[in-house]
Amino acid sequence: MKTLYVTRTAPNPRKVLILLASKGIDVDDMADMRVVDIDFAANEQMSDEFTQMNPMQTVPVLTLDDGTILRDSQAVCEYLDRVYGERSVMGNDVVQRAQVCSMRRIAEFEVLYNLMLAFQHSHPSKAERVEQVPEFVAPSISRAVKAMAYFETLLEGREYLVGEQLSFADIVLYLGLDFGKLLKVKPDEQGENLARFYQRMNERFSIQKMAKAMPTDAQ
Numbered sequence: 001m002k003t004l005y006v007t008r009t010a011p012n013p014r015k016v017l018i019l020l021a022s023k024g025i026d027v028d029d030m031a032d033m034r035v036v037d038i039d040f041a042a043n044e045q046m047s048d049e050f051t052q053m054n055p056m057q058t059v060p061v062l063t064l065d066d067g068t069i070l071r072d073s074q075a076v077c078e079y080l081d082r083v084y085g086e087r088s089v090m091g092n093d094v095v096q097r098a099q100v101c102s103m104r105r106i107a108e109f110e111v112l113y114n115l116m117l118a119f120q121h122s123h124p125s126k127a128e129r130v131e132q133v134p135e136f137v138a139p140s141i142s143r144a145v146k147a148m149a150y151f152e153t154l155l156e157g158r159e160y161l162v163g164e165q166l167s168f169a170d171i172v173l174y175l176g177l178d179f180g181k182l183l184k185v186k187p188d189e190q191g192e193n194l195a196r197f198y199q200r201m202n203e204r205f206s207i208q209k210m211a212k213a214m215p216t217d218a219q
Ligand SMILES: N[C@@H](CCC(=O)N[C@@H](CS)C(=O)NCC(=O)O)C(=O)O
Pocket: 010, 011, 012, 013, 040, 045, 057, 058, 059, 060, 071, 072, 073, 074, 129
């Protein structure tokens, strides 16, 4: 049995959950995979058991039947994309794969990463995890907002960043926009195209929409 370790509110594990959902797969209903929820509030990612499996103390992590451990969201998503579902969200041909890769990296490193950096350097919950430098916060947010303007232009007259179907680049951009809310960067105030894109993605993949189904006796 494979095991997927996730925190359902955090952007990197959400990539995995959304990737599967976009293929019509319910992560809690997979015959060959169990899900373990890691509670950041209880610092479960710091436990000895988890640290032994992933010394970086981060989620997501996917363990395979042969003992292989994948400790990075990109690796986990590449694996799941190839193994499950009919259509790849990484691109349908060589050129599309390259385009998805390029858009994903810009969304990740310019939007999501800068916002995560701003969060880590400002939020009290990260004070023990990171040596916080408050001066990083404003420039990191500005850099993310600048990159959002680039995506606003790209989405003019388009539903998706690459081709006519949802790709992994859209998933990462959505997560960047969604994470911005924690830093008061409103996704509906970064241009009309981004607002439309965000609303559509959020209707499908918001944290609430993707929440674990409650057992019937607990409802
Ligand atoms: N390179 C890693 C980074 C993963 C990462 O930073 N995950 C965050 C959640 S989005 C985490 O586990 N943070 C633990 C913490 O803040 O203590 C990946 O993409 O999987």
